[in-house]
Amino acid sequence: MRRFIKFLYHALIGLLLTANCFSAERVTTPANAKATAQRMKSSSVNLLLNQLQLVRDQANAVERILEREAEEIAAILEISELTQDEVDQQVLEVREKNAIEISTILSPEQKTRFERLISEIKQRKAEIKKHLATKNISDPE
DSSP, rough: HHHHHHHHHHHHHHHHHHHTTTTTHHHGGGGGHHHHHHHHHHHHHHHHHHHHHHHHHHHHHHHHHHHHHHHHHHHHHTTTOOOHHHHHHHHHHHHHHHHHHHHSOOOHHHHHHHHHHHHHHHHHHHHHHHHEEEEEEEEOO
């Protein structure tokens, strides 16, 4: 049973990584930016609820933060004049700002799990970038 739970945990992280790595920054057009940002928000909310075991007030606060993040990312993605690097940088800034805000509403134990989760996601993204580089595929971020 523990192996299955561990598998589900890693599958969920993989799903989030896939959504983030191959998401808004590369495949979104201004026309579908809002829908993409909302999908990203939904997967992030579900992941944080499950991994951090948020209480109701925390869950509501996280959902509000991620709703605002989805709106901010959609607005960035709708600007067709931005270069891909500019989009990537602005989206990263929004995500980092909101991660800091989320961490302020977490208990010390939840904050530790949140930081570990972010670290795992960054590590997995680095692995994906490395893999794509060896396959000579363009970077998804």
